Amino acid sequence: MAASAALPGLFFCFSAMILLILVSVSSPTLNSISFLNANQYAFGVFGYTGSQVHVGYYFPLPGDINTTTLHNLTSVLILYPIAAGLSGLAFLFGVCGAGYHRAGTVFMNRLRSNGINANWGNANWLALGALVALLIGSCTAACGVFGHYRDKRSTRRR
Template identity: 25%
Template sequence: MARTGIFHHVGTFLLFAAAILLLITTISAPVINDIGILKVTLANRSNIRHSAVTFGTFGHCVLDVAPVNTDQDFCTKNHVGYNPANIMAGIDHTTFNSASTDSTKALTRVMILHPIACGLAFIAFLMALGAGVCGAIFAAMVSAVTWLITLVVMACDFALFGIIKNHVNRDGSGSHAYYSVGMWTTLAAMICLFFGTFVVLFTCFSSRMHRNDRRNVKAADAGYAAGPTTTRRHFWQRRSRY
């Protein structure tokens, strides 16, 4: 891929960037307390205490909890699926109807796709790193599947935490919810995968075209070097001189 090497490296870098971005979302709260997909600053926030709730892939954390002279965070254990509506109802008495509670609880199980997409993006990066034609084709295929998975989980994230965000901000409790780092890294990863897939696939077919062109040129040069060819005829096909 000599003629398309730069573009291929760009596509490979995009796949690597997508894997790192999805990793950040995967290790959000409760793995890393302050990284969340949704963050809620609580009404008791002050200059001394910065109380907040971070919702991540495998649970949530309550940051900077009482007493005031300590800096403590409370985090749940890592597990697939939790109930963010009940969590906010218990912390600041935000009201949710049963449909919102059930929907958000079910959608948290879809977030298991975050680490799956992260792993697939890294596999696509390793395949593209070899720079071979076959490797590039498989890398583009895996990247396309990863993009679809990331698109699905991102849509579920926006739906899930959009419900929580709207209820918290409209409840009048004084708490404020907003999308945090984990949401935007998922969005950025989806964009990187989209362009990375097409760049790697384009360089693959472009390299193949250049290879065929070089073969045709070599064949033509070999024909000119050998000179014109003559066909030997059998003795009965030869014309008599007399």
């Protein structure tokens, strides 16, 4: 019998997994999903429009924006696919149980001061949705632990 109290947590973990997978296949794999759109480039987890797929990249934009710190920050984007995998594991464990900041704004202002048109991409909202789904999924799964799992059998005295 399925543990119905665990189903909301299972749903939210699945939703977070799907959203994080979409974020992970952002530019250059899927240019319609990006973290940052600047000039003709869309920047994603593994590169930007027209680049090879790799972890960590330098921005192909004019100005003095390419620093070691920004390169290292683009390397940290590898955490999105890792989070997708972990939420996938949470979903699989849930199936088994059920069957039973501001830094981005400062960076964009620096781009704009160099004459580069930059704005937020939609991957930020997908990642935020995944975070909210994981938080709700964690809360509902924690509440589901306290559910009533005994079979409803009539107890008769003989």
